Amino acid sequence: MKKMADLQQYEKVQILCSCGIRSPITKLYFCKHCMKLRCKRCVSHEVDSHFCPNCLENMPSAEAKLKKNRCANCFDCPSCSHTLSTRATSVAQPDVEDQKKSTTRKVYYLACGFCRWSSRDIGMKDKQAASGQWDEKENANTTRISDLLEYYRQLSIREKQERERKRFTRRRTYFSMPDKSASSRTSRRSSALMSALASLKTIENNEKEIAVEEVEASEEVEPLPAKFYTQAVVLEKVAAIEQRHMQPEFSCSNINELFPRHKHLLIKRSQRCRECEHNLSKPEFNPSSIKFKLQLIALHYLPDVRIFLVPNLQFERESHVTLLFVNPMEYTTNIKLEAIEPENSPLANSKIVVPEEELILAAKDDTAEFDDQPQDGTQFEDKPEIVQFRRAHKLGILVKVTPLTSTNDVIVSFILRYVFKNISTPLRNTEEKLPEISWLQNEVTINLGTLSQ
Ligand SMILES: [Zn+2]
Ligand SMILES: [Zn+2]
Numbered sequence: 001m002k003k004m005a006d007l008q009q010y011e012k013v014q015i016l017c018s019c020g021i022r023s024p025i026t027k028l029y030f031c032k033h034c035m036k037l038r039c040k041r042c043v044s045h046e047v048d049s050h051f052c053p054n055c056l057e058n059m060p061s062a063e064a065k066l067k068k069n070r071c072a073n074c075f076d077c078p079s080c081s082h083t084l085s086t087r088a089t090s091v092a093q094p095d096v097e098d099q100k101k102s103t104t105r106k107v108y109y110l111a112c113g114f115c116r117w118s119s120r121d122i123g124m125k126d127k128q129a130a131s132g133q134w135d136e137k138e139n140a141n142t143t144r145i146s147d148l149l150e151y152y153r154q155l156s157i158r159e160k161q162e163r164e165r166k167r168f169t170r171r172r173t174y175f176s177m178p179d180k181s182a183s184s185r186t187s188r189r190s191s192a193l194m195s196a197l198a199s200l201k202t203i204e205n206n207e208k209e210i211a212v213e214e215v216e217a218s219e220e221v222e223p224l225p226a227k228f229y230t231q232a233v234v235l236e237k238v239a240a241i242e243q244r245h246m247q248p249e250f251s252c253s254n255i256n257e258l259f260p261r262h263k264h265l266l267i268k269r270s271q272r273c274r275e276c277e278h279n280l281s282k283p284e285f286n287p288s289s290i291k292f293k294l295q296l297i298a299l300h301y302l303p304d305v306r307i308f309l310v311p312n313l314q315f316e317r318e319s320h321v322t323l324l325f326v327n328p329m330e331y332t333t334n335i336k337l338e339a340i341e342p343e344n345s346p347l348a349n350s351k352i353v354v355p356e357e358e359l360i361l362a363a364k365d366d367t368a369e370f371d372d373q374p375q376d377g378t379q380f381e382d383k384p385e386i387v388q389f390r391r392a393h394k395l396g397i398l399v400k401v402t403p404l405t406s407t408n409d410v411i412v413s414f415i416l417r418y419v420f421k422n423i424s425t426p427l428r429n430t431e432e433k434l435p436e437i438s439w440l441q442n443e444v445t446i447n448l449g450t451l452s453q
């Protein structure tokens with residue numbers, strides 16, 4: 001007998017999304033407006049805010065773009081990419097008046113608490129104050145990169161201009177002189193058009209000439225410096241590939257050239273249903289909050305199916321598998337299963353026989369969450385040949401599985417129908433809204449593992 005920890009096998013139970021791709025329930029959203037499942041591939045993702053994961057500073061997207069999506073104050077260790085912290089230390093400095101005497105001064109440097117790298121290792125100057133900018137390594141190609149960026153920006157403006165002009169000229173053929181009876185809207189539109197054309201003209205005039213020289217390919221390669229043949233390699237001094245890739249603009253080969261990197265910003269994003277454009281997930285704006293303003297994850301609306309107990313499965317022999325159904329909603333719901341024959345399913349390779357009766361899942365009660373005692377199912381008219389056990393809002397159901405494969409994992413498929421009550425808060429208090437009750441269905445595919453040897 002295999003008894004699996006039901007929390008660790010969520011990937012084994014896959015649910016068919018409305019877009020036709022299967023995902024575990026934890027990766028699905030439920031749109032209450034379309035009453036359909038949505039996965040990460042069929043929702044639109046929107047960036048709500050940028051923030052630094054270390055100092056939790058919030059940044060508008062324009063500023064984030066300007067700072068190349070990096071925080072101005074926080075740094076990552078160039079050696080192990082852990083966050084660097086500012087350390088204070090005192091150093092003795094010769095006195096200005098009397099060279100023989102010395103005074104101690106407080107200075108600051110950056111250090112990694114994980115790998116012990118410090119900014120002193122690479123000869124970065126200590127700072128006199130804890131705040132303010134740190135020395136930065138100048139990229140030798142900055143001018144070239146900004147020239148290229150400017151060149152491509154102008155190129156894209158010119159292309160846009162050309163497109164606009166084509167559109168205007170095409171439209172202009174249908175233009176007639178506005179007569180006196182013409183509405184003010186038309187004249188306003190034509191004046192807007194004129195000003196747009198004029199602004200395009202000014203852009204054209206402001207365009208400055210940028211020379212982008214082409215780089216010639218060459219057959220000749222510079223010979224390796226002699227030190228590679230004569231000096232022994234000290235591996236601790238050579239930068240690792242990961243360290244080099246973290247700073248592609250410098251591509252340092254020596255660890256002494258690794259400079260601290262500004263910490264990358266993270267984003268908070270919200271998901272929106274592509275069909276009805278309602279929000280499915282919206283985080284709170286504050287970067288330090290992990291709460292959501294809105295979170296329509298499927299786990300809160302769909303009965304969760306888990307593998308509870310799988311006996312030794314044998315080729316072409318029927319076995320009883322216990323599946324656990326969990327009701328996440330605060331109302332009693334009915335479920336009904338319908339088997340899918342392996343020949344009608346793209347994934348299933350084995351036969352499943354499911355109970356024909358409609359079954360009742362008790363309402364979830366947060367106060368009784370830990371009261372996990374087995375319950376007597378008489379009030380629900382549970383049949384012992386179908387219902388293995390009933391605990392609060394959980395129900396263990398017996399299904400019969402006949403593996404029809406001898407080499408692969410045993411996979412079965414069925415349709416889960418369940419009652420969904422759309423309880424939305426009424427707009428006005430006087431209005432009493434009754435919940436909309438509907439039967440919804442989802443295709444569930446379960447991987448029960450390999451046959452027993
Ligand atoms: Zn999808
Ligand atoms: Zn920061």
Ligand SMILES: [Zn+2]
Pocket residue numbers: 077078079080081082112113114115116117
């Ligand atoms: Zn480090």
Ligand SMILES: [Zn+2]
Pocket residue numbers: 031032033034035273274275276277278
């Ligand atoms: Zn929707």
